[in-house]
Amino acid sequence: MTAFSLDPAQTAWCAELRALAEERLRPLAEKGEPGHVNRALVAELGRLGLLARLFTSGALDLCLMRESLAQGCTEAETALALQGLGAHPVHAYGTRAQRERWLPRVADGSAVAAFALSEPGAGSDAAALALRADRDAARAPTSAPAPGAVPADPVPSVVEAQGPPVAERDGWGRWRLNGEKCWISNAPEADFYTVFARTTPGAGARGVTAFLVPADRPGLTGTPLDMLSPHPIGALAFDAVPVTADDVLGEPDRGFRVAMHTLNLFRPSVGAFAVGMAEAALAATLTHTAGREAFGGRLKDLQTVAHQVAEMALRTEAARLMVYAAAAAYDEGAPDVPRRAAMAKLLATETAQYVVDAAVQLHGARALRRGHLLEHLYREVRAPRIYEGASEVQRAVIAKELYASVEAP
Incomplete structure (x- = not known):
């Protein structure tokens, strides 16, 4: 392959996923309340075995799931993706x-x-995190190591992991989280x-630690945000939220690599989500322009329309291949x-924005009516160009990687 x-x-699997999205997942999505976690939809994704595949599939399988679900039910795609993320x-x-x-x-x-x-x-500058993980001096061990140091004789975990080996860190003591998080999908209902917090001030990306924080921890509160995107997004406030070494993911001060x-x-699977939306918009446009009578004929017979549709298909296919x-x-570990x-x-995200916008233009006013597929896609397609690194950040990453292989004169 x-x-x-x-x-x-x-x-065949992609076709099966599209059918499941349309027949079993979309009815549940339509019963959900915008801006809130649709637990019935999440539970159905679990019953279908799709959530379990998040932990057994590679990146390509993840992309195929997200692309296929997005064509039939963007809410199901997003619910699956947020569980995985x-x-x-x-x-x-x-x-x-x-x-x-x-x-x-x-x-x-x-x-x-x-x-x-x-x-x-x-937001885009993730290394500038300000949420603090302050040492809980009253409860920290008397011989706690300095931030960033590795405890002596760590006990290796026998758990297999996709990332670097995990170690138990009983000597790291305790922290209190203080600060805010914002634009968090599934908050405050997760x-x-x-959670990524600063454990070493002034250390940039090297002073961040990842923590697993249950929602019922004292001092953790959240507020929903009313956003354009229909899935739940909120802000979190941390007021001396207690965390210990048992809550650390990876190693202290090395949480940035967990995030990256x-x-x-x-990130490629965000592209797959975008490709799925573009494919849904393109399919709707083909059906509409093939049947719509205008100016004495079918819309598809107008050269300007036909060329526009061809451009939509061209860009969608190019994006799909780059995602794969x-x-x-x-x-492959490249x-x-x-x-x-x-x-x-x-x-993929820039292409999807273009394709959905062009589809709306070719459909006319009907595409802007609440409940129309394209009205829904028009609201959904905007956010992926921002989250998990805005388009401008992606360009910066690309340039940095390109210049890293060039020796300075």
Whole structure:
């Protein structure tokens, strides 16, 4: 199998996913309340076995799931993706206890996960995080190591992980989280959060630690935000929220790589989500322009319309192939994954915006009516160009990776 084609089994699986999205998931999505977690939809994703596949599939399979679901039900796609984004750090970096407590519940849809990275003053610049993890001096061990140091004789975990080995860190003591997170999908209704906080002031990306924080921790509160996108997004406030070494994901002061490892996996699949929306918009446009009578004939017979549709198809196919190539590179462990992931997300999300906008234009006013497929896609398609790294950030990543291979004169 190459990055540019799918085998018959993959093609059949994608068709099955599209059918499930339309027949079983969309009715549940339509019963949900915009801006709130649709737990019935999440539970159905669990019953269908799709959430469990988040922890057994590679990047390409993740892309195929997101693309196929997006064509039939964007709400189901987003619910699946948010479970994966919030829980992947636990799967890849968590201790045995963390994994055993949370991953089965994520897989069966009974627990909702969230990825809490962005802050009011640190969105695209993730290294500028201000949420503090202050030492709990009254409860810290008397011989706690300095921030950033590795405890002596760590006990290796026997849990297999996709990321670097995980170690128990009994000597690291305790912290109190103080600060805010903002623009967090599934907040404030998630059952647990992967939270990134600053453990070493002034250290930039090197002083961030990832914590698994259950939603019922004292001092943790949340507020929903009324956003254009229909899925739940909120803000979180941390008022001396207690966390310990048992809550750390990965190693203290090395949480930034937990975030980047997760984003490198999910960025191509954000592109797949965008491609799925573009494909849905293109299919609707083909049907509409083939049947719509205007100016004495069918819209498809107007050269300007036909050329517009051809351009939509061309860009969608190019984006799809780049997404598959980036996912295949991730699965193969290629060294240029950050560049490929950034390129895939950038091209696919910008393409989807163009395709959906062109589809609305060709449909006319009917596409703007509340409840129309394109009205829905028009609201959905805008956010992916911002979250998990805005388009401008992706360009910066691409340029940085390109220049890294060029020796300075």
